[in-house]
Amino acid sequence: MVKKMQLPLQTLNLIVGFMVWVLLSSLMPFITEDIQIPTERLAMVTAIPVVLGSILRIPLGYYANFLGARIIFLASFVLLLFPVYFISEASSFSHLVIGGLFLGIGGAVFSVGVTSLPKYYPKERHGFVNGIYGIGNLGTAVTTFSAPIVATQVGWSLTVKLYLILLLVFIVLNFLFGDRHEAKVRTPIVEQIRGVIKNEKLWLISLFYFITFGSFVAFTIYLPNFLVSNFELEKVDAGMRTAGFIAVATFFRPVGGWLADKFQPLFLLIGTFAIYTFAAIILAFMPSMGLYTAGCLAIAVSAGVGNGVIFKLVPLYFNKQAGIANGFVSMMGGLGGFFPPIMLSAIHSLTGQYSIGFMLLSQVALASLVLVVWLYFQDRLALTSEVFNSTGQGILVTDPKGIIKAVNPAFTKLTGFEEQEVLGKQPSVLKSGKQPKDFYRGMWQALKEQGMWQGEIWNKRKNGEEYLQWLNIAAVKDESGEDVRYVGTFTDITGHNKT
Structure with a gap:
C-alpha cells in the first residue's frame, strides 16, 4: 500500500x-x-x-x-x-x-x-x-x-x-x-x-x-x-x-x-x-x-x-x-x-x-x-x-579486391591471428590447401552472380592446425549495384562434420 x-x-x-x-x-x-x-x-x-x-x-x-x-x-x-x-x-x-x-x-x-x-x-x-x-x-x-x-x-x-x-x-x-x-x-x-x-x-x-x-x-x-x-x-x-x-x-x-x-x-x-x-x-x-x-x-x-x-x-x-x-x-x-x-x-x-x-x-x-x-x-x-565485437561468429570484412579491412575478436579467437597481423592482407592467409582452384573460382562466381556464397571450407589457424569452417560470404553493394565490400562470417564445425 x-x-x-x-x-x-x-x-x-x-x-x-x-x-x-x-x-x-x-x-x-x-x-x-x-x-x-x-x-x-x-x-x-x-x-x-x-x-x-x-x-x-x-x-x-x-x-x-x-x-x-x-x-x-x-x-x-x-x-x-x-x-x-x-x-x-x-x-x-x-x-x-x-x-x-x-x-x-x-x-x-x-x-x-x-x-x-x-x-x-x-x-x-x-x-x-x-x-x-x-x-x-x-x-x-x-x-x-x-x-x-x-x-x-x-x-x-x-x-x-x-x-x-x-x-x-x-x-x-x-x-x-x-x-x-x-x-x-x-x-x-x-x-x-x-x-x-x-x-x-x-x-x-x-x-x-x-x-x-x-x-x-x-x-x-x-x-x-x-x-x-x-x-x-x-x-x-x-x-x-x-x-x-x-x-x-x-x-x-x-x-x-x-x-x-x-x-x-x-x-x-x-x-x-x-x-x-x-x-x-x-x-x-x-x-x-x-x-x-x-x-x-x-x-x-x-x-x-x-x-x-x-x-x-x-x-x-x-x-x-x-x-x-x-x-x-x-x-x-x-x-x-x-x-x-x-x-x-x-x-x-x-x-x-x-x-x-x-x-x-x-x-x-x-x-x-x-x-x-x-x-x-x-x-x-x-x-x-x-x-x-560481441558475436560468437568470426567476421572478416574485405574491399572489392579481397583485401582485409576489419576483423572481430571472435575471428582472433577462432584463427589465432591478431587483427594487425591480417589487416591489408587477403583471406588466402587462412588457406589450408585442401580445396582445388575450381572451388574458389566457383565461390567468386556465385558472389558475382548471386551476391552470396555459403558452404563448408577447410582452413588453417595461425599455428598450422587445420579445421573445418561453415562460411557465409555476402556482397555489400552501393546504390549503383557495384560491390563495395565483402563480409564473411564463419564458425568452427570440425567436431560436427568431418570430411
Missing part, C-alpha cells in the same frame, strides 16, 4: 516545492510597491532562488538514493519554513536576496523523485512515471495564478505566511506515508561522480535539459513582469497567462515521457528542438499579442515534451548512477532558468528590446538539434560496433 502511494505523494511533494520556489517572482509586482528595487536588479531577485535550487539537486539526488526519498522530502520542507517566514517579514532588497536564495530548496527536491520513483516500476514505464512526477511543475502555475489573487485581498506578506501552513501539512504527510523501506544505494558519492562525469552523454543530456527546463523556468520568471510592462496587462491577467504557459508545459511532460516509452527518444528531441528554433525566431521579432502567445505556447509544448523525453534517457544511459546523473542533469536545467532572465534584462537595458536574447535562444536550440542528430548516429554506430 505504501509503495503504491509514492507516485502521488512524491508528485504532490514536487508541486509544493515548486509552489514555494517561485513565490518571489509571482509576487514581485506587489513586493515592489513596498520595497524599492532598482530595475536592473529586479531580474536578479527573481532568479536568485534558481541558484541554490540548481546546485542542491546533485546532493539531493545522491542522498535520495542513499537515505530514501522520505527523509529528504521531510528535511527539505522543514528547512523551507525558515526562508518562507523570513521573506514574509522582509523590508529590504538584501532580505529578499537572502530569503530567495534559500527558497531554492523548493526547486532542488525535483531530483529526489526522479531518482526514487523508477525503483518502483519496470524500465519500460520509466518515461511515463517520471513524466507524471514532472506534473509537479504545476506548482509554479498554482503559485503564479493564485498568489497574486490572494495578495490583492490580504497583502503579499500574509500570502507568503500561508505557505507555512502548506509546508507543515506536507511534513506530516511525508512522516506518515513516506516509504521507510525504500531500496537504498550505498555507493560513495565521489565514486558515483567519477563514474559519470567522463561520459560525454551526461553533458549532452545536461545541455538539452538546460534548454528545455531552463526555458520553462525562465519564462515562468520572466513572463509576469514582461506582460505587464510591454503589453500593459493587469497583474492578475499576466499571472493567469503565465499560469497557462506553465500548465501547457506541465501537461505535455507526461505526454513526452509516454511517447519516449513508445518511440525512439532521440527522434522526439529532434522534433522538440526544431520547434524551439522556429518559435524563438518568431518571438525575436516581438510580434503582436496573438503571435507572441502562439510562440510562447509552442515553446511550452516543446519544453514539456523535451523534459519528459530527457528523463527517459537518463536511466537508459546511467542505470547504476541514476541518482547522481539525475542530480547533474536537473542542476543544469535549473541553471538554465537562472541565466536567461539576467541576460534578457541586460540586453534590454543596453538595446531597449529583447529580440537579441530570443535570437540567441533560437541559435542554441539549432545547435542542440545538430547535437541530437549526432548523438543518434553515434548510438547507431555504437550498436553496430557492439554487435560486431
Whole structure:
C-alpha cells in the first residue's frame, strides 16, 4: 500500500516545492510597491532562488538514493519554513536576496523523485512515471495564478505566511506515508561522480535539459513582469497567462515521457528542438499579442515534451548512477532558468528590446538539434560496433579486391591471428590447401552472380592446425549495384562434420 502511494505523494511533494520556489517572482509586482528595487536588479531577485535550487539537486539526488526519498522530502520542507517566514517579514532588497536564495530548496527536491520513483516500476514505464512526477511543475502555475489573487485581498506578506501552513501539512504527510523501506544505494558519492562525469552523454543530456527546463523556468520568471510592462496587462491577467504557459508545459511532460516509452527518444528531441528554433525566431521579432502567445505556447509544448523525453534517457544511459546523473542533469536545467532572465534584462537595458536574447535562444536550440542528430548516429554506430565485437561468429570484412579491412575478436579467437597481423592482407592467409582452384573460382562466381556464397571450407589457424569452417560470404553493394565490400562470417564445425 505504501509503495503504491509514492507516485502521488512524491508528485504532490514536487508541486509544493515548486509552489514555494517561485513565490518571489509571482509576487514581485506587489513586493515592489513596498520595497524599492532598482530595475536592473529586479531580474536578479527573481532568479536568485534558481541558484541554490540548481546546485542542491546533485546532493539531493545522491542522498535520495542513499537515505530514501522520505527523509529528504521531510528535511527539505522543514528547512523551507525558515526562508518562507523570513521573506514574509522582509523590508529590504538584501532580505529578499537572502530569503530567495534559500527558497531554492523548493526547486532542488525535483531530483529526489526522479531518482526514487523508477525503483518502483519496470524500465519500460520509466518515461511515463517520471513524466507524471514532472506534473509537479504545476506548482509554479498554482503559485503564479493564485498568489497574486490572494495578495490583492490580504497583502503579499500574509500570502507568503500561508505557505507555512502548506509546508507543515506536507511534513506530516511525508512522516506518515513516506516509504521507510525504500531500496537504498550505498555507493560513495565521489565514486558515483567519477563514474559519470567522463561520459560525454551526461553533458549532452545536461545541455538539452538546460534548454528545455531552463526555458520553462525562465519564462515562468520572466513572463509576469514582461506582460505587464510591454503589453500593459493587469497583474492578475499576466499571472493567469503565465499560469497557462506553465500548465501547457506541465501537461505535455507526461505526454513526452509516454511517447519516449513508445518511440525512439532521440527522434522526439529532434522534433522538440526544431520547434524551439522556429518559435524563438518568431518571438525575436516581438510580434503582436496573438503571435507572441502562439510562440510562447509552442515553446511550452516543446519544453514539456523535451523534459519528459530527457528523463527517459537518463536511466537508459546511467542505470547504476541514476541518482547522481539525475542530480547533474536537473542542476543544469535549473541553471538554465537562472541565466536567461539576467541576460534578457541586460540586453534590454543596453538595446531597449529583447529580440537579441530570443535570437540567441533560437541559435542554441539549432545547435542542440545538430547535437541530437549526432548523438543518434553515434548510438547507431555504437550498436553496430557492439554487435560486431560481441558475436560468437568470426567476421572478416574485405574491399572489392579481397583485401582485409576489419576483423572481430571472435575471428582472433577462432584463427589465432591478431587483427594487425591480417589487416591489408587477403583471406588466402587462412588457406589450408585442401580445396582445388575450381572451388574458389566457383565461390567468386556465385558472389558475382548471386551476391552470396555459403558452404563448408577447410582452413588453417595461425599455428598450422587445420579445421573445418561453415562460411557465409555476402556482397555489400552501393546504390549503383557495384560491390563495395565483402563480409564473411564463419564458425568452427570440425567436431560436427568431418570430411
